[in-house]
Amino acid sequence: MSTMQHHSAERGSTAPVHQLPMQDSPELKAALEQANLQTLLMVYVHLTHDESMLETFKVHIHPPYTNPDYQIPQDCIDDLREKLLYVLTTPGAARNEDPPLALMQKMMTVSVGEPVENEFIPMVLEQSGFQRTAARKEKAERTPPPPGFKVLVIGAGLTGLLASIELERAGYDHVVIEKNEEVGGTWWKNRYPGVGVDTPSHFYSYSFEISPEWNHYHPHGADMREYFRSVADKYDLRRHIRFETRVLSLVFDEATALWNVTVENVKTGERDVIRANAIFNAFGPADRWSLPNIPGIDSFRGVLTHSAGYDEGIDLKGKKVAVIGTGASSAQIVATIVGEVEEMVVFMRTKHWMINNPEVTKEVPEAVKWALRHIPHYKEWFRFRVFWFAADGLYPNVVKDPNYPEDGIAVSALNEGMRQYALSHMRHKLASRPDLIEKLTPDFPIFSKRIVMDAGWYDALVQSHVTLDDTPIAEILPDGIRMKNGTEYKFDVIICATGFNHGKLVKDLVIKGRGDHDLAVDWADEEERAYMGTTIPGYPNYFMSVGPNAGPNHAGGLNIVSEAQVHYMIECLDHMIANGARTIEPTQDAFARHNRRIDDRMKHMIWTHPKAKSYYQNSKGRPVGPWPFRLVDMWNEMRGPVQSDYRLD
Structure with missing residues (x-):
């Protein structure tokens, strides 16, 4: 073709x-x-x-x-x-x-x-x-799913809603399990001040459902919630969704070729088992959070919250506020609340490259x-x-030039140009505060970890009532925070903008496949690997979104990966059904070959730079998040399964 x-x-x-x-x-x-x-x-x-x-x-x-x-x-x-x-x-x-x-x-x-x-x-x-x-269900030559065939989707966020729409169009009976009370996933739960998206609004949406109603060129959290709710309404998706229900375990039954899925009502604790022919794990990496492990955190008598579980009713006016963390969420929070609080201290654990993008706050x-x-x-x-x-077009930023020193501050001339662009913006914004420039300038290549958009972050830090402290925290006191150098601060509110638990892609979910396969064992020591970031040998009819090495970490958005992976899942199921099989899973050879290819390419990518440290990597430093090729490569390769790479039973 x-x-x-x-x-x-x-x-x-x-x-x-x-x-x-x-x-x-x-x-x-x-x-x-x-x-x-x-x-x-x-x-x-x-x-x-x-x-x-x-x-x-x-x-x-x-x-x-x-x-x-x-x-x-x-x-x-x-x-x-x-x-x-x-x-x-x-x-x-x-x-x-x-x-x-x-x-x-x-x-x-x-x-x-x-x-x-x-x-x-x-x-x-x-x-x-x-x-x-x-x-697909309108194609006369296609073998339709057999009666009773059911797909279970975990999560009703961006990817889960998409899966529901496409499974319906393909004629697959399915159920979606969602732990929250409404659709939207992370965009339903995250309500901290200034919550928004780095990806442009008019791209961060489904390709078949382009909305003209975005209020900002980069969507705010409320815009995202409204978008997903409107999609759920338009496609009547809630009839497929069991809300306020959590998946506890997935156990494959070889005799019946079915997955036994134990679910629990989050309010009543009542449990039951759903039997499904196929699983699509659609909850994303920004799904589970926890408060940081800081001594004394339970002793604080004021308001203590995490950005991902933020209560919109918190009153910050005239308060002394601590913000722990300096990543994307912190930058949004600090820029939004700086004019409201009496005093604010931002506690920096790691540095981030900040990019000037004037459209981040611009209204449409x-x-x-x-x-x-x-x-x-x-x-x-x-x-x-x-x-x-x-x-x-951004891909060359993350490719190493072999002529650049392996441990340098940049990986190519283009990468150095982007570093200088970011430095120029920082120096312009912080011209009156050389102390902040010294504190905030990263010592690692730009794009080796997630970059942050400047939506008023630097402007906030130079305010007279704002302090940036990069001293390690010793403990949280009943009325504030004590640093390891002995400095103590008094606070009314502590906001932990400390990110998510990216260490385990499937979190605490129990997944047991064919034979003795147990994902907790197969992925022990954070050695998470998959075939095309979507399927795993030993786990028949199990598909996952944004799995190992499927993250769009150089560009684009989760939406393009999700559309490719949902399409791929349905193509795999169609291939299985057309051949009269009950199960499909990648061969061990295909799995090993794919991961050798990932590892070989990753040597040439910015994420293996010796100074690169981020949640893209596991605790041993191997990048488990990024897809090391272009988005177009992923899209083209996921048009359908390479049949010889799959085992049918």
Whole structure:
């Protein structure tokens, strides 16, 4: 199959039917004035197939990181807006058919100012919302799941909801087990001040459900909750979900080829067993948290909370507040509450690279929302641009240049350029506080651990009532915190922004597979490994999301990995059923070969740099989180199972 031919797909299936011509209205004119210019160009060419306009603009469009201050000539802008207004408001001016794929590829290349090669086209068409895999249950040649076949999904967050939607479209009976009282997973539970997403809003969503309603270019927690609730409503997903229920164990029965799943009601403690043919473990790495192991933590008489279990009713006004931790959650919390508290001390355990991204707090103008809602194809082309610049273009940042010293502060010229960019921002923001610059400057390469977006973090730290203390904490007292150097602080509130328990991917879940396979034994000493981050030998019909070495840690978002893995799971089950088998699992040879490939590639990646220390690694330093290849490689490899790599029974 040519790379320009997409797998069986519905062309344009996600786009609403727009009524053309549109009314020439003040709202339309405002949208044309404020909407993204490159996206408007794509809309015009999409509706007219006018390649001459691409030729006019291609010399003026550059990737944002190469020439950020370049201004497109005003006469070109005026001409585009005038022509697009005419096409949108004049009967018969727009063509009814979509552009051919060759023209779509040319449009993409012009839109982002750099080549969009053939290998990216199928993934980009899907991720931009232009194509969607056809519903499998509508295919006459497909072998449908046998009566009574059931899939059990663990978790109703981003990945679990997606699995429910796709399993329904594939004709699989399924049940979703969710420990919370509502959908959304980590975005339902996390309600700390300033909670938000690093990934851009218009990409951090399902490719087939692109929302025009985001209030910020990077979504806040409330936006995420509303998005997932609206998706659950639209697809009627709650009928599949058992809320306030926790999965305790998964035990495979070889005689029946079924999984016995013990679940517990989180309120009553009542337990029962569900029998399922297949399991999809969809809870993510940011699922379980615990308070830090600091002596005296139980003695504190004030308010003590973790960011992941934050009570929105906590009153911080005029209070003395401690924030323990300096990662992404801490940066958001500190920037949000700094104007409310009387005094704040931030306790730093580890340093982080902070990136300036002015869009992190920027609101989406109403005129742009209007364009996303009403202008044909605008939201798909807008998502394409957002996705492109948040995806594999960032991959070279995490690849080691062999000419750079193994233990240096950067791994390549590009990586050093990003380090200097981050340093320049820090020095600008902290010019009046050289002491903070010294405290905050990391000694490891940028991107070797998760970077943090600056949404007011540096501005908060220079406030007169804020202290950054990097001395180790000795103990928590009934009324405050004592440091190892003897300094004592008094606090009303302690907020622990200390992250999640990433040490065990399946946490405390008991998983026993075929024969003597027990995942606690197979993954002892944190040696967590899988095939394609999704399946494991000895665990038939068991699939997991964002498993070992499947994390999109150089770019993109969890959503693209989740869509690839859900698609892969259903392709595996379809392959099994079409062959009359009851179980499918990877062979030991395929598993070993895949992990050798991961280890060999990881030697060339930033995450094995001697100064890289993060939750991407296990306690022995092996990176168990990151996928060391490009996102397009993952997407292409997960179109379906390599049949010889799987055992059917």
